[in-house]
Amino acid sequence: xxxxxxxxxxxxxxxxxxxxxxxxxxxxxxxxxxxxxxxxxxxxxxxxxxxxxxxxxxxxxxxxxxxxxxxxxxxxxxxxxxxxxxxxx
Numbered sequence: 001x002x003x004x005x006x007x008x009x010x011x012x013x014x015x016x017x018x019x020x021x022x023x024x025x026x027x028x029x030x031x032x033x034x035x036x037x038x039x040x041x042x043x044x045x046x047x048x049x050x051x052x053x054x055x056x057x058x059x060x061x062x063x064x065x066x067x068x069x070x071x072x073x074x075x076x077x078x079x080x081x082x083x084x085x086x087x088x089x
Contacts, residue, residue, distance in 0.1 A: 009070050019064035026050050053077050 012020040012028055023035040026046055057073040058065060065073060 022050050024086045
């Protein structure tokens, strides 16, 4: 599980700064939701999901998720791993 978490974290952390900011998080969720062939998800809905996730797990309130905060997000908001692993590459 920890290797899977690290792979997901690295994929979300596009710039390699060891943090996932809201923009990085939004971009991968938007691509995931809109590539699954279903009804496109409104940007406002994705923004709300991002905001709610960060409100819940960004413990140091720096606007980014470090790896520990990301692990908490995975445990409380399963959508993160589900989105990553169902994404078509």
